[in-house]
Amino acid sequence: MPRKTTIIGILGILLYIVGCYDGLLVAPADRFMGDIQRIMYVHVPCAWNTLVCFTISLVAALGWLLSGARARAEGRAWKWDELLEATTEIGVVLGAFLVVQGMLWAKPTWGVYWTWDPRLTTVAVMELMFVAVLALRGFVDEPVRRATWSAVVTLVAYVNVPLVYFSVKWWASLHQVQSSPSTVDPAMVLPLRINAFAVLFMSIGLMGLRTQLARRQRQALLGESDSDSTASSGGAA
Amino acid sequence: MEPIAQCFTLARKELLLQWRTRARFGSVLVFGVTALLIFSFAVGPDSTALKAHASGYLWLALLLMSTLSLQESARLDVQNGALEALVLLPVDGRALYYAKALVNTITLGTLGTLLVPIVAVLYDASAKEGVGLLVLSVWLGAAALVAPGTLYAVLTSRARAGDVMLPLLLFPLVVPALLGSVKATEVIMLGDPMGRVYSWLGLVIAFDAIYWSLCGLLYPLLLED
Numbered sequence: 001m002p003r004k005t006t007i008i009g010i011l012g013i014l015l016y017i018v019g020c021y022d023g024l025l026v027a028p029a030d031r032f033m034g035d036i037q038r039i040m041y042v043h044v045p046c047a048w049n050t051l052v053c054f055t056i057s058l059v060a061a062l063g064w065l066l067s068g069a070r071a072r073a074e075g076r077a078w079k080w081d082e083l084l085e086a087t088t089e090i091g092v093v094l095g096a097f098l099v100v101q102g103m104l105w106a107k108p109t110w111g112v113y114w115t116w117d118p119r120l121t122t123v124a125v126m127e128l129m130f131v132a133v134l135a136l137r138g139f140v141d142e143p144v145r146r147a148t149w150s151a152v153v154t155l156v157a158y159v160n161v162p163l164v165y166f167s168v169k170w171w172a173s174l175h176q177v178q179s180s181p182s183t184v185d186p187a188m189v190l191p192l193r194i195n196a197f198a199v200l201f202m203s204i205g206l207m208g209l210r211t212q213l214a215r216r217q218r219q220a221l222l223g224e225s226d227s228d229s230t231a232s233s234g235g236a237a
Numbered sequence: 238m239e240p241i242a243q244c245f246t247l248a249r250k251e252l253l254l255q256w257r258t259r260a261r262f263g264s265v266l267v268f269g270v271t272a273l274l275i276f277s278f279a280v281g282p283d284s285t286a287l288k289a290h291a292s293g294y295l296w297l298a299l300l301l302m303s304t305l306s307l308q309e310s311a312r313l314d315v316q317n318g319a320l321e322a323l324v325l326l327p328v329d330g331r332a333l334y335y336a337k338a339l340v341n342t343i344t345l346g347t348l349g350t351l352l353v354p355i356v357a358v359l360y361d362a363s364a365k366e367g368v369g370l371l372v373l374s375v376w377l378g379a380a381a382l383v384a385p386g387t388l389y390a391v392l393t394s395r396a397r398a399g400d401v402m403l404p405l406l407l408f409p410l411v412v413p414a415l416l417g418s419v420k421a422t423e424v425i426m427l428g429d430p431m432g433r434v435y436s437w438l439g440l441v442i443a444f445d446a447i448y449w450s451l452c453g454l455l456y457p458l459l460l461e462d
Contacts, residue, residue, distance in 0.1 A: 128408075128409040129406075135402065140396050153392075155451075156455070163443075167440055
């Protein structure tokens with residue numbers, strides 16, 4: 001399994017090079033924003049994949065919470081906890097990129113780095129909520145407790161995302177309307193699509209590596225032997 | 238015993254506990270008053286600006302007080318293994334949550350209500366839409382802070398660095414409730430010619446409804462281990 005995801009990850013890196021080349025050099029400049037708009041080719045794929053990562057975190061959280069006592073005793077439920085750790089971490093990294101890219105794009109177009117726009121504020125709040133999930137994981141050592149607690153917090157945080165969005169939307173608004181492929185020049189859609197898949201593939205590659213790392217860390221902590229891979233790095237404590 | 242009867246028995250226990258640790262309640266209230274006094278230094282002695290932002294200061298003070306009172310209420314449970322003993326009883330996990338959340342709401346709502354006259358004195362704030370509505374908005378907002386706060390406090394009181402973790406988890410989560418409460422209190426204080434108060438209160442009520450049901454469902458899961 002890690003093998004396949006690593007190949008997908010490498011494919012993602014190659015696609016990203018193609019997508020960025022296309023976006024920076026081939027696609028036409030925006031009529032109003034000029035070359036500044038080219039940040040869209042990394043910004044929008046980042047936004048989509050941040051949401052994809054956090055949605056997988058939610059699925060993993062539900063998977064752990066709904067797994068029965070037997071699945072937990074046999075160790076089959078751990079894959080959900082490993083997935084949650086991996087996707088939350090990748091989502092937080094992508095979210096941090098997203099906020100920084102957004103600020104860099106906002107300064108030349110809106111004249112300020114930060115505005116209290118619904119999407120900007122929602123992403124910032126969402127990012128902080130998931131950083132808190134990771135912080136909590138850092139402060140809880142017992143694996144079952146850590147898995148249950150972080151799954152509960154992930155679920156509560158995810159439910160909050162639409163609430164934050166709509167409350168801030170009522171409160172203040174300025175962000176440009178979302179770009180949808182139908183309103184965008186086809187020459188601009190291509191690099192956007194390529195990069196969306198590139199970031200997705202890179203995330204999948206990282207997920208494969210990160211779940212493997214999470215599994216080894218847990219096995220080292222519990223002193224289990226590493227039954228899934230040929231390397232027997234676990235050993236008895 | 239029925240879960241509802243269990244809930245009331247447990248709530249009575251929580252209230253008794255609150256009464257016996259009432260010195261703590263007093264300290265949290267004084268902390269809130271100090272915070273209100275400190276906030277005004279951020280703006281300076283500009284009475285118009287202070288009056289305009291009075292509702293924001295009230296809610297920030299209440300938010301800071303909520304972490305202190307929630308953390309303390311959960312700490313008392315964990316301290317002497319009382320929580321383990323409660324879990325061993327044939328009590329519904331949800332009853333444990335709702336009893337605790339109810340009493341936390343009573344505590345925070347009372348603290349918030351006591352802050353209202355102090356806000357009125359310090360910032361020359363008035364309640365143009367009526368004191369009753371102002372107090373209602375304080376209680377609805379307090380219930381919104383308490384719902385996820387009670388869930389998280391039982392978790393952070395058993396984690397390392399729990400006193401840091403509670404605000405870290407709670408503050409971003411309550412953004413919608415805080416926004417709704419601040420705006421509702423603001424229009425109640427400054428007057429509401431556009432009739433927006435009920436839409437803001439509606440937002441807080443929606444937050445209350447979602448988190449009072451969701452956290453009640455999730456709380457028993459945190460007691461399992």
